Amino acid sequence: MKLNDSEWCEHKPTWVGKIAVAACGECGRVDWFSDTGPVDPSEGLAILFGSFDLIDHLDALGAPSPTVLAYSAPSARKRKNLNALPANVWLKVAPDLLLSHDHETLYFRPTTSCSWTI
Ligand SMILES: [Zn+2]
Numbered sequence: 001m002k003l004n005d006s007e008w009c010e011h012k013p014t015w016v017g018k019i020a021v022a023a024c025g026e027c028g029r030v031d032w033f034s035d036t037g038p039v040d041p042s043e044g045l046a047i048l049f050g051s052f053d054l055i056d057h058l059d060a061l062g063a064p065s066p067t068v069l070a071y072s073a074p075s076a077r078k079r080k081n082l083n084a085l086p087a088n089v090w091l092k093v094a095p096d097l098l099l100s101h102d103h104e105t106l107y108f109r110p111t112t113s114c115s116w117t118i
Pocket of ligand 1 (some may be wrong): 009010011024025026027
């Protein structure tokens with residue numbers, strides 16, 4: 001399957017079960033797909049991280065949003081899903097949502113006032 005390559009970086013997919021995610025720490029782009037074609041970001045997020053528990057609201061310093069939501073994995077097995085995405089970088093997983101993780105905790109940063117739930 002051919003992904004949208006940017007001029008600057010290579011986007012390699014990581015398969016997690018039946019879903020693949022190509023997350024790029026260079027440009028912050030994230031693409032989701034499956035055997036049958038592209039997957040909606042909210043669906044991809046739900047598959048990888050839907051069972052994670054909201055543990056904290058952190059105050060973010062300034063733009064693009066005042067709050068960062070922290071989630072923890074329910075098990076070590078689920079925590080491995082984090083490794084499908086590069087750590088310690090904000091990735092644009094949806095038009096109004098940034099995601100980051102540090103191998104332990106998953107962070108969501110909504111960039112609009114609409115609240116995301118997974
Ligand atoms: Zn890239």
